[in-house]
Amino acid sequence: MMQWEGISEFVYVAENESFTLASKKMAISTAQVSRQISALEKRLNIKLFYRTTRKVSLTEEGRIFYQHCRSVLDGLDAAERAITNLQSKPQGKIKLTAPVTYGEKQILPLVNNFLKQYSDVEVSAYLSNQRVDLVEDGYDLAIRLGNLSDSSMMAKKLGERSNFVCASPLYLHKHGIPHSISELNKHSCLLGTNNYWHFRESDKEKSVRITGRLRYNSGYSLTDAALKGLGIVQLPDYYVKQHLQSGELVTLLDNYRAPDEGIWAIYPQNRHLSPKIRLLVDYLVAHLS
Template sequence: MKWQGINEFVAVAEKQSFSLAAKNLKISTAQVSRQITALEKRLQIKLFYRTTRKVSLTQEAQLFYQHCRHLLDDLDSAEQAITNLQSHPQGKIKLTAPMSYGEQKILPLVNDFVALYKDIEVVTELTSHRIDLIEGGFDMAIRMGQLQDSSLIARKLTQRATYVCASASYLQKHGQVALISDLKNHNCLLGTHDAWRFVEQGKTRSIKVTGSIRCNSGTGLVDAALKDIGIVQLSDYYLQPYIKSGQLIPILEQFREPESAIWAVYPQNRYLSPKIRLLIDYLAEHLN
């Protein structure tokens, strides 16, 4: 409310004409006149001496003009600063991601991103727990699978697949695995859960498995599989290099679950910060 009429007042003061001010502001002369009248009423002072040939400032208006001109200049500077920030993003991004996926996929890309955009600082917290972004002051999070929090905006970055693998030596020694039911005769390397998920005849099934090793480290489980200790079920980002090299053999492929999404999520905000948008775009482009 306090800004109402300021632009019109400054324009008339500088142009010394209501019609020229209106032309400059691209509004009608009547609208300029109404705004000035309302401003005079609110301030309870006369701002202009008006004749048919000239418009000039009153003594009180001259002082008011100096302050208003500074205010508009500061507003222009503020808008320019935001424009510069849009074209040259800078500042801090606070990010959270799952521990293992963050270590293997997100952090290397974040490091590349920071090296590329030297005026952006990224603070990353890796955790296996789901964090409240607002409460924790996080700008964004990397989340996997089905999303639960509808108050967040999500963008799909990539997909992940889950594989069941074993070494060729293990399979040669302990026998091939053709059916899900064959797993009961094998040493299954366990993470935090003792059930593995498969799709059989179009339905998802959770199958309880047992084995001699249980740990919450995917890297540790991969190491055990490479040492011919047993069979492992893990996300592709753990297994891809070893599948590609032939050190681990995918099995039960016909029962593998469909790929699930990996998301960037962030609090609802009408205007997404340019630096955060830039990071999300970078991750979407480089994750595979």
């Protein structure tokens, strides 16, 4: 750190040919400027200025030293401008991960819109329903759904998703409408990877084990089965919303609907949230909340 002490004072004095003017421009006392210059000359073991009562001028050694110091300060100014530009105009790579279907349907289309606005940003996305290790695998950001269990990560809530129990009018016409959770065991239920459906009953969250003759690990395929009258399904809103609006599917057991689940952006605690990441997260919040 001592190598930097007195450098700015030296350059200001050299350029203004005055200790007093240098002190005013630096907003410090003349005595402080003088002390820093004296200490610098002592450390370098050279005389940097000729001093008279009327004028301050550089020695030959001082002129050589000034040229190098001016280049160093110019470089520091350029570095500061580069960081400022980086903050005002995001650039660089973002590596993110998200669940497969939600990533395909909700996240990546928004990322594409984000990239249209910020042409200097690059994105590498890996979609997986498996939890990846953000730190070990070098991810800047992950999108997670539901309850968060990893307390070692920082989290920002992007929005919420709703889960709907629904069926087609065709199925309900043939098999009737269930009015309670207990009636589900009398119906054909369409299963995903989870054996349990989630509800709220008497202000308490409740998980109910479901059985059925059809099991897919694809939300789109389960939606198609429900549309074709094969049974009742519980799926997130982004699978069934348009079909509920068109009347192709009908919601059931609305009084037992589970609380909405959080949609989260998470990132490592020890990783600085760079401007490009912060801007992308804010963009997702604005369009998902």
